Amino acid sequence: MSSPGVNGDPKPPCLPRNGLVKLPGQPNGLGAASITKGTPAAKNRPCQPPPPPTLPPPSLASPLSRGTLAGGPCPLAGGPASASVPGPPAERPPLATDEKILNGLFWYFSACEKCVLAQVCKAWRRVLYQPKFWAGLTPVLHAKELYNVLPSGEKEFVNLQGFAARGFEGFCLVGVSDLDICEFIDNYALSKKGVKAMSLKRSTITDAGLEVMLEQMQGVVRLELSGCNDFTEAGLWSSLSARITSLSVSDCINVADDAIAAISQLLPNLAELSLQAYHVTDTALAYFTARQGHSTHTLRLLSCWEITNHGVVNVVHSLPNLTALSLSGCSKVTDDGVELVAENLRKLRSLDLSWCPRITDMALEYVACDLHRLEELVLDRCVRITDTGLSYLSTMSSLRSLYLRWCCQVQDFGLKHLLAMRSLRLLSLAGCPLLTTTGLSGLVQLQELEELELTNCPGATPELFKYFSQHLPRCLVIE
Helix, strand or coil: CCCECCCCCECCCCCCECCEECCCCCCCCCCCCCCCCCCCCCCCCCCCCCCCCCCCCCCCCCHHHHHHHCCCCCHHHCCHHHHHCCCCCCCCCCHHHCHHHHHHHHHHCCHHHHHHHCCCCHHHHHHHCCHHHCCCCEEEEEHHHHEEECCCCCEEECCCHHHHHCCCCEEEEECCCHHHHHHHHHHCCCCCCCCCEEEEECCCCCHHHHHHHHHHCCCCCEEEEECCCCCCHHHHHHHCCCCCCEEEEECCCCCCHHHHHHHHHHCCCCCEEEEECCCCCHHHHHCCCHHHHHHCCEEEECCCCCCCHHHHHHHHHHCCCCCEEECCCCCCCCHHHHHHHHHHCCCCCEEECCCCCCCCHHHHHHHHHHCCCCCEEECCCCCCCCHHHHHHHCCCCCCCEEECCCCCCCCHHHHHHHCCCCCCCEEECCCCCCCCHHHHHHHHHCCCCCEEECCCCCCCCHHHHHHHHHHCCCCEEEC
16 A cells, blocks of 8 residues: 655655666656656645744752752842752754754655655755665656647757756666657766666667767766667677676667677676577587686576577577576576586576476486576476476575476475475465375475465465464565
8 A cells, every 4th residue: 555645645666676766757857747646745845833932940969959949049049049040051953954864764755755755845955865875776758758848839858957966877768769869868967977877678779879878978888778679780890898897788689699699709798798689500519618607607598499408508508697597488408508517607696597498307317417506497488397307406405595386297295305494584385286185285394485475376375374374473475
């Protein structure tokens, strides 16, 4: 439920997700209109005046207290004793505007709540607009929110002073064009050096716009391009800079093998690569060189349908230092490909094999035997996984997170193997149709479990959730 806002209005339903927070700009440049809904407070409304100063309590050392205790005349009624009354203490700001108190108080509010509180008065806004309250958040700006329509009908780019005051180091721009990006660079004071991360989604940026953006914004080291279908592989060749350490490209129809060639040759310091491209083949994965082998620790190949076990061979030989690998949706990868991964990438801490329908229990045996450092394993929609595969996983003492969503052959007997995994902190069994209430109730033996997901699980009954609340009080059970 939404909590009440400053004036009793409902709080805007604007919750952060994966670090992205909806913070639209405002014409006045103060950033106070970064709330999408709700009744804004009156701008520049003065805070309540402080109460009149009161005298301190009497102490035995003061003339006032001695005269009073001796039964003498009250100094406040006049007379010589009134001259000895101490003056009022030095004035302190009221609690509502005491910056020391506010600096501690505002840490307890969400990003959207801070946006509302910043509209209360200038004192609150001054405290809240410190960069420390916004670290790690990324404002999302849509193209239509970047302009104000003047009475003459012309458009004026919004004032981004409020965003600059909060020191945002990353932005997500949605639906923008080359011109929008140029206007953003010209109007955001920190764009040239202060912006470290840029995300462009569903945008019409072309090769020229991409080149200008990366040339002008010299601080960008993390780049995301999603649903951008107007730039080409030639644009990547002309614009990618060696300073980029993290690159994510998804749903961009012009990205194929040559794009991987550009990435491998132009980004020697690449630490993280996420790629969703339907036309990338095994040949592209052979472009990675020894330079990436030393620096790249995370590789995500998402729905790369043409990748086979031969592509996996190229990956494990070119990138031996990977600690996180995702082959999610690479439907042609089989148990043999997983064996190559397990034998050659011993440093892996996270492995995602979700939506790989050819993976069987044999692959889990390879994983359990060789990947002793693995902490996270994702097996969502691996429809050929059975209880036998779970018995192999039960020997993994370092595994902390296990995802088995919609593994349709997992049964109660398989869950018994998991009861020996005392290191498990997160377990997802969402959509497993063969699990019964009896089998699930045995999970109370995993007393160290912190999160259990049972969404769309037929065996998860209201009585079972009540049972978990009593016997797993520290575990978040997702219904």
